[in-house]
Amino acid sequence: LTERILFLDGALGTMVQGHALEEADFRGERFVDHPKDLKGNNDLLCLTQPELVRAIHADFLEAGCDIIETNTFSATRIGMADYGLEEVARELNVTAAKVAREAVTAAMAEDPSLPRYVAGAIGPTNRTASISPDVNDPAYRAVTFDELVATYREQTEGLIEGGVDILLPETTFDTLNLKAALFAIEQVFEDTGERLPVMVSVTITDASGRTLSGQTTEAFWNSIAHAKPFTVGINCALGAKEMAPYIRELSRIADTFVHCYPNAGLPNPLAETGYDERPVDTAEALRDLADQGLLNVAGGCCGTTPAHLKAIIESLADVKPRVPQARKASLRLSGLEPQEIGNSPGQLAMVGERTNVMGSPKFKKLIKADDFEGALALARQQVENGANVIDICFDEGLLDAEDCMHRFLNLVAADPDISRVPIMVDSSKWSVLETGLKCLQGKGIVNSISLKGGEKEFLRQAALCQRYGAAAVVMAFDETGQADTTTRKVEICQRAYMLLTEIAGFDPQDIIFDPNILAIATGLEEHNDYAVNYMEATRVIKETCPGALVSGGVSNLSFSFRGNNAVREAIHSAFLYHAIKAGMDMGIVNAGQLVVYEDIAPELLTHVEDIIFNRRPDATERMVQLADTVKGGGRTQQVDLAWREGTVEERLSHAVVRGIVDHIDVDTEEARQAYRRPLEVI
Numbered sequence: 001l002t003e004r005i006l007f008l009d010g011a012l013g014t015m016v017q018g019h020a021l022e023e024a025d026f027r028g029e030r031f032v033d034h035p036k037d038l039k040g041n042n043d044l045l046c047l048t049q050p051e052l053v054r055a056i057h058a059d060f061l062e063a064g065c066d067i068i069e070t071n072t073f074s075a076t077r078i079g080m081a082d083y084g085l086e087e088v089a090r091e092l093n094v095t096a097a098k099v100a101r102e103a104v105t106a107a108m109a110e111d112p113s114l115p116r117y118v119a120g121a122i123g124p125t126n127r128t129a130s131i132s133p134d135v136n137d138p139a140y141r142a143v144t145f146d147e148l149v150a151t152y153r154e155q156t157e158g159l160i161e162g163g164v165d166i167l168l169p170e171t172t173f174d175t176l177n178l179k180a181a182l183f184a185i186e187q188v189f190e191d192t193g194e195r196l197p198v199m200v201s202v203t204i205t206d207a208s209g210r211t212l213s214g215q216t217t218e219a220f221w222n223s224i225a226h227a228k229p230f231t232v233g234i235n236c237a238l239g240a241k242e243m244a245p246y247i248r249e250l251s252r253i254a255d256t257f258v259h260c261y262p263n264a265g266l267p268n269p270l271a272e273t274g275y276d277e278r279p280v281d282t283a284e285a286l287r288d289l290a291d292q293g294l295l296n297v298a299g300g301c302c303g304t305t306p307a308h309l310k311a312i313i314e315s316l317a318d319v320k321p322r323v324p325q326a327r328k329a330s331l332r333l334s335g336l337e338p339q340e341i342g343n344s345p346g347q348l349a350m351v352g353e354r355t356n357v358m359g360s361p362k363f364k365k366l367i368k369a370d371d372f373e374g375a376l377a378l379a380r381q382q383v384e385n386g387a388n389v390i391d392i393c394f395d396e397g398l399l400d401a402e403d404c405m406h407r408f409l410n411l412v413a414a415d416p417d418i419s420r421v422p423i424m425v426d427s428s429k430w431s432v433l434e435t436g437l438k439c440l441q442g443k444g445i446v447n448s449i450s451l452k453g454g455e456k457e458f459l460r461q462a463a464l465c466q467r468y469g470a471a472a473v474v475m476a477f478d479e480t481g482q483a484d485t486t487t488r489k490v491e492i493c494q495r496a497y498m499l500l501t502e503i504a505g506f507d508p509q510d511i512i513f514d515p516n517i518l519a520i521a522t523g524l525e526e527h528n529d530y531a532v533n534y535m536e537a538t539r540v541i542k543e544t545c546p547g548a549l550v551s552g553g554v555s556n557l558s559f560s561f562r563g564n565n566a567v568r569e570a571i572h573s574a575f576l577y578h579a580i581k582a583g584m585d586m587g588i589v590n591a592g593q594l595v596v597y598e599d600i601a602p603e604l605l606t607h608v609e610d611i612i613f614n615r616r617p618d619a620t621e622r623m624v625q626l627a628d629t630v631k632g633g634g635r636t637q638q639v640d641l642a643w644r645e646g647t648v649e650e651r652l653s654h655a656v657v658r659g660i661v662d663h664i665d666v667d668t669e670e671a672r673q674a675y676r677r678p679l680e681v682i
Contacts, residue, residue: 001321004317004320004321005296005298005321006066006067006297006298007064007065007297007298007299007316008065008066008119008297008300009060009069009299009309010060010065010261010301010304010305011301012042012053012069013302014273014274014302014305015059015305015306016042016045016052017274018272018273019052021039021045023037023038025045025048025049026038026039026040026044026045026049027048028047031044031048036084037083038083041083042071043072043074043075043092044085044092045071046095046096046099047088053096057103058106058107061104061107061116062306063306064309064313065309066114067117067118067119067297067299068100068103068104068116068117068119069118069119069121069168070096070097070099070118070119070162070164071100072092072093072097072155072159073121073171074123074125075089075092075123075155075158076089076154076155077089078125078126078143078147078148079123089151089154090155090157090158091158093120093157093159093161093162094158096159096162097118097120097160097161097162098162100164101118101162117165118163118164118165118166119166119167120156120159120162120167120168122152122155122156122159122167122168124169124170124172124173124174124177125143125177127143127148128143128176128212129141129144129145129180129441130175130176130177130214131174131212131413131414132414138410139372139410139411145439148177148181148184149180150184152169152181152185153184153188156184156185156188160188160192160196164196165197166196166199167196167197167198167199168198168201169182169198169200169201170199170200170235171203171236173203173205173213174212174213174441175215176213176439178200178224179223179441179469182198182227182469186227186467197230198227199230199231199232200224200227200232200233201235201261202220202234203235203236204237204238204243204246207242209245209246210336214419215336215337215442216336216337216338217234217249218249218334218337218338219335219338219442221253222332222333222334222338222443223334223441223469225443226443226467226507228256229256230256230257231257231259232257232258233247233259234246234259235259235261236263236301237263238266239263239264240262240288240289242262242266243260244289247260247289248292253327255325255326256324257296257297257322257324258294258295258297258322259295259297260295261297261298261301262282262285263275263301264276264300264302264304265277265282267303274302274303275302275303276303279307279308279310282311283308283311283315284315286298286316287315290319291319294322295321295322296321298312329507329508329509329547331471331510331512333389333422333445333471334443335419336416336442339389339421339422341388341585341586345583346580346581347580348585348586349389349586349587350386350387350388350586351387351389351587351588351589352379352382352383352387352390352590353391353555353588353589353590353591354378354381354591355375355379355392355408356393356426357396357399358396359391359393359553359588360378362378363375367394367404368396372408373661375408376412376415379392379418380418380658381592382591383418383421384417384592385593386592387421388421389421389422389586390418390421390424391424391426391588392408392409392412392423392424392426393427393447395427395428395429395432402431402432402435405425405427405436405439406435406436409425409436413439413441422442422444423440423444423445424446424447424473425440425444425447425470427447434464434468437464437470443470444470444471445470445471445472445473445512446470446471446472447473447514448472448473448475449461449462449465449472449474450474450475450476450496451479451495451496452475452478453479459499459504462499462500462504462506463504465506465510466504466506466510471511471512472510472511472512473512473513473551474493474500474511474514475514476489476492476493477516482516483515484516484526486533486537489516489533489541490515490537490540490541490544493513493537493541493545493548494541494545496511497513497544497548508545509548509549511545511549512585514551514553515534515537515538515541515550515552516534516552517534517553517554517556517557517575518556519557519558519559519560520558520614521619521623522559522560528614528619528620531557531611531612531613531614532613534579535578536582538550538579539582539583541583542582549585550584550585550586551584551587551588552584552586553588554572554587554588554589555568555590557571557572557575561627564631566630567604567630569594569595570595570604570630571611572589572594573600574600574605574609574612576589576597577597603626604626607619608623610623648671648674649671651663652664652668652671652681668681
């Protein structure tokens with residue numbers, strides 16, 4: 001791939017359709033009495049018509065392809081369930097790999113100078129882990145992450161047993177499905193001690209530039225970059241011309257090789273292949289991408305034949321391959337959209353805290369009342385108020401935290417106004433954190449892991465964070481307890497950094513240290529330096545743990561003044577002003593309720609900074625006295641009601657799209673009065 005562009009084969013399904021097979025052809029002798037119809041089960045042909053499949057492989061190899069895919073796109077238990085053939089799933093993969101290997105062996109016998117490879121095709125299944133198939137229950141899923149992992153593991157094992165050289169999860173329409181496939185593949189690699197190159201392919205469904213499950217190209221890459229794929233690229237749904245902007249984007253952001261195997265244009269039922277483009281058309285479109293230095297591997301998807309591939313190979317043969325470029329190191333997260341943190345010193349990434357039962361009484365009350373819709377409104381409000389990430393926590397004794405986490409995250413996934421930002425899954429229980437990770441198609445953050453349970457458990461959890469594709473908050477907590485002094489904070493974080501980077505292979509940019517923001521002005525003298533200790537530790541951590549970020553739960557600092565929001569907000573603002581200068585990158589805050597440092601009244605600011613920096617022995621007493629004179633509810637949330645000035649149709653549309661229920665009864669009644677029939681309102 002450093003020397004030339006390699007060529008992947010075309011559409012095996014298109015070639016099968018050209019043979020106009022009937023039910024009996026799919027059944028063969030083995031399945032002649034099978035109770036369900038089998039026509040259309042192309043993967044089954046590896047068992048019932050292996051000569052046909054081998055001949056199709058041979059045609060693509062004769063056209064000059066370097067890599068051929070196995071006939072296993074739907075060869076999983078999930079895919080075979082439609083035909084009642086779940087039990088042959090593993091056999092299908094083993095046999096398909098052997099059939100492809102036989103074709104490659106024959107081709108290389110004719111021309112030993114040209115290496116040929118077999119890629120094990122792993123389709124997305126016909127179920128989605130991120131989207132509910134039931135419009136009445138957005139939290140429902142037809143398949144779980146664990147079910148997908150088990151399904152993909154069986155397929156991966158079968159393909160490897162059959163002799164593939166490469167694994168190719170392709171046509172990804174839901175990144176959570178792909179993350180499950182990558183999780184399963186990594187399990188197999190770990191268990192066998194052997195690794196194969198993994199090519200990863202996504203499908204951008206239309207001109208929106210997003211996957212079916214809503215992610216942008218960059219958000220997709222951020223979600224799966226942890227797997228360090230051999231190549232990443234785009235296939236299916238679009239022709240090369242329509243794919244061009246997304247291939248350019250992927251080539252810009254990916255530090256690995258890039259592939260593209262498009263459809264032969266757009267569907268056309270009157271064309272022989274079912275698609276618009278002639279071989280020369282597809283070849284010209286791919287040549288344009290190659291001339292821009294965007295490609296390392298090219299091939300074809302739906303509608304592409306050996307003739308298409310021959311034209312593509314001839315057209316691109318003299319084009320130099322793309323040279324992957326390393327990107328500047330940064331913490332790159334994603335929801336439906338990408339989020340980069342830590343690349344702009346002096347800027348704070350805000351983590352919204354109001355979806356945490358321990359930090360938000362309102363959220364806790366809503367969850368206990370089973371009002372998840374109301375809880376979603378709080379999450380939406382945090383995003384609207386500027387939260388870059390939202391923290392979600394259900395650690396409360398009377399709640400089933402795992403069930404709440406699973407249900408709430410599935411509901412969040414159904415609301416693009418919320419799910420566009422990354423999620424911080426927050427719990428003191430690993431089982432709850434893992435439940436949350438299995439719901440995230442984007443790259444989120446685990447909050448938190450620590451050395452509290454010893455190095456072995458710390459490294460186990462860190463490895464799983466990596467495998468799920470998540471960054472991790474690391475608390476300054478070890479076997480002897482929570483760090484409160486500067487020295488202890490630094491020692492624990494430096495030890496954790498060494499373990500994560502040197503033993504676990506963790507990317508430094510995915511490490512977020514929390515050196516513990518603890519309450520000040522409590523009346524206990526030993527607490528007076530807690531804010532200073534945090535800032536001093538932050539400076540040292542940023543200097544000695546390159547790449548790592550620093551975060552903290554800001555509301556802990558002012559716990560002594562709970563009930564006095566005006567004072568608490570001033571404390572938070574002043575602390576952040578100085579902590580950011582010390583190197584703090586992220587803060588768990590109530591987004592939308594941070595006052596501007598310069599707007600704090602001078603007298604209040606002086607007293608606040610006295611307690612933050614422990615500047616005088618009577619700082620706490622003086623702050624308490626002043627706090628009694630500074631009353632009020634603090635900043636109020638500013639709600640933009642400009643949309644209420646629109647027509648009733650515009651108001652209803654705005655409310656439905658954004659899930660706003662506050663005025664829905666009044667607006668619906670107004671519309672009912674204006675229209676002849678209720679159905680017209682709907």
